[in-house]
Amino acid sequence: MxxxxxxxxxxxxxxxxxxxxxxxxxxxxxxxxxxxxxxxSSCRGSGDGTKPGSVTLAWQPISSEFQIALPATVTYRPGTPSQAVVSGDPEAVSHVRLSGNVLAFDDGFDCDGRPVSVQLTGPAVPSWRLSGSGRLELSALAQEALDLRISGSGDVRASGSVQD
Structure with missing residues (x-):
């Protein structure tokens, strides 16, 4: 047997x-x-994050909703100019894309653990979508409505005033 x-x-x-x-x-x-x-892995470079990189991405808002689909700390403050200043590990920074109202890594990036932070300024955004393990910090809000939707283990902190 x-x-x-x-x-x-x-x-x-x-x-x-x-x-x-x-x-x-x-x-x-x-x-x-x-x-x-x-x-x-497609990761190259130092990989230790000791030499931070930075890039400024122009933001052309196309709707009232903004989606964050990367594991980063995103700090938003209403104002001008409409832009995203991305800083952190140079390899990770080079793969961040801002397409319309979607902030994400491009398809060829597979090193989500690299630290990235984004300083976002622009018009009032009444609707936010956070996917994954990112962190969203909203400051100086002064708007009529605010809709937050989190998918994953993300974290949101906000300050300011919202009517609805």
């Missing part, structure tokens, strides 16, 4: 290896398209 079970296990393992090899040869590098399959 034990001998039969052992042979069944060995044969099953061999079939699994053959199937995975066949799938890899057919799909090539495409099967690793998801970030969680990518064991070779």
């Amino acid at each position: 034990n001998k039969t079970l052992a042979w069944t296990a060995v044969l099953s393992l061999a079939v699994a290896v053959i199937c995975l090899s066949l799938a890899n040869s057919i799909a090539g590098n495409e099967w690793r398209g998801g970030r969680w399959w990518n064991f070779a």
